[in-house]
Each structure stands twice: as C-alpha cells, then as structure tokens.
C-alpha cells in the first residue's frame with residue numbers, strides 16, 4: 001500500500017494505471033474510518049484491480065459554525081485499517097493542495113440539494129460535489145463507492161456523474177450499523193455513553209415508520225407525527241427534520257404509494273446525526289429486526 005499526498009502525483013499514477021489496463025475503484029472518505037467505510041472498500045475490491053481510498057476532511061463542505069476543526073482525525077489508525085482491508089493507495093492531500101490560493105470553481109446542484117440536509121446546511125452539498133468532482137478528476141476511477149447512510153449525498157453524486165458525463169459507475173453500499181443498531185458514523189465518536197443510548201431514537205423512529213407502513217399506513221403526515229412523538233420522549237434530542245420524500249426526486253410526498261425515502265436528522269446534545277430507510281425496503285438500509 002502506498003500513500004500519495006500530491007494531487008498531480010495521484011493523477012499521474014492513475015493515468016499510468018489506466019494505460020496499463022487496470023480498473024480503478026475509489027472510496028472517498030474524510031477518514032476516522034469505521035466498518036461502514038471498510039464495507040465500501042470491500043465492494044470496490046470486487047469491482048476494481050486497484051482500490052484508492054481518499055482521506056480528506058474537506059473544508060468547503062463545513063459551514064462556519066460546524067465541526068471542521070474538531071472533526072476526528074487519526075491517520076495512523078486509518079492507514080492500518082486500510083492496509084488490513086486491502087486498499088492499494090491512500091490519497092491524503094493537504095487542504096492547500098486541493099484549494100490553492102485563488103481557487104474559485106465550484107459544482108452546484110439546484111434541485112435535489114435544496115431540501116433535507118441541504119436546507120439546514122447551506123453550501124454543504126456544493127462543497128461535497130466540488131471535492132468529489134476533483135477526486136474523480138485526480139483518481140480517474142472506473143467505479144466509485146458511497147454509503148447509503150448519506151442518502152441525499154449519494155443521490156446528488158449520481159446526478160452529478162450523470163449530468164456532467166463522468167464515465168464512472170456510482171455504487172451504493174448498505175448502511176452498516178453498530179450492534180445496538182446505531183448507524184455507523186465518524187461523528188458517533190462525539191457521543192458520551194448516555195448520548196449513545198439516546199441516539200437510538202433515530203432508528204426507533206425509522207422502525208415506527210416501517211411498522212406503520214407494514215400495517216398499511218400510507219399517509220406521510222401521520223407517519224412523521226408518530227416518528228416525531230417518539231423522538232420527543234428523549235430530552236437531549238432536537239429534530240432538524242423528519243421527511244418522507246420520493247426516492248428519486250427527493251421531493252416530499254403526501255402518500256407513500258411509490259418508492260420513498262424516510263429520512264431524518266436529529267441532534268443529540270451537540271452531535272447532529274442522520275439516518276434513513278427506503279420503503280418498500282430495498283436492502284440498503286438494513287434496519288435491524290422489528291422491536
């Protein structure tokens with residue numbers, strides 16, 4: 001396994017690999033890796049000869065009052081996990097190398113990015129799409145793998161790849177959960193033990209939605225109200241949004257008659273967490289069995 005830090009070196013290596021006929025798989029991450037990331041590596045391994053995992057805490061996707069400076073970082077631990085998982089190249093550029101002085105070009109999507117996390121994190125998806133487009137141009141992957149936990153992000157990247165004609169297959173990997181059902185996230189590291197228990201209210205809310213759906217309920221407002229009522233039982237929980245949106249357009253639906261995404265963002269103390277469930281279930285969410 002080798003580590004590349006200079007963007008031009010990454011691009012040259014990628015060009016050499018492609019000339020040699022190798023298929024490149026990219027797993028973009030912000031580091032502080034967990035089993036969710038390693039499942040993306042596994043999928044990339046199945047699809048490519050060479051797996052590149054990028055570690056870059058991307059400053060442009062954090063708002064001014066967000067957690068950029070305190071976002072958890074541990075390169076040595078990440079490198080050991082990558083080595084064990086069979087990553088071939090870690091791409092770990094410095095912020096100044098990705099955004100040198102005078103940098104001024106950004107990628108913006110103006111429909112899918114408006115709601116859900118886009119509404120409460122202005123500029124977030126502009127930063128995500130910009131860095132992912134740059135990674136695509138530097139790593140030149142045939143296939144790139146993203147997690148379904150960030151469902152809106154995944155949908156936006158698919159849209160960008162399609163609209164901007166990137167010749168890259170975008171693969172989505174299922175949500176990976178801790179043994180208690182909490183969706184894996186690097187930000188779970190912020191949670192104190194009591195908050196970890198309280199954070200289970202997100203998946204409980206999704207289970208409520210699934211139970212009602214299985215019982216035949218199709219009214220989005222009634223399902224959202226039941227989810228909200230459960231979360232309100234947890235004093236430290238503050239709902240950012242609970243939404244039921246069309247699976248493809250991400251527009252809110254009144255009735256669950258077509259494939260939808262039930263998505264929510266909830267802060268537990270100072271930690272903002274997200275989770276989601278597709279209905280009918282499509283295997284990407286892997287919500288634990290009903291309780």
Ligand code: PAF
Pocket residue numbers: 028029030056058061128131132150153
């Ligand atoms: O999901 C993430 O970790 C980030 O948003 C990504 C896709 C690596 C872009 O910085």
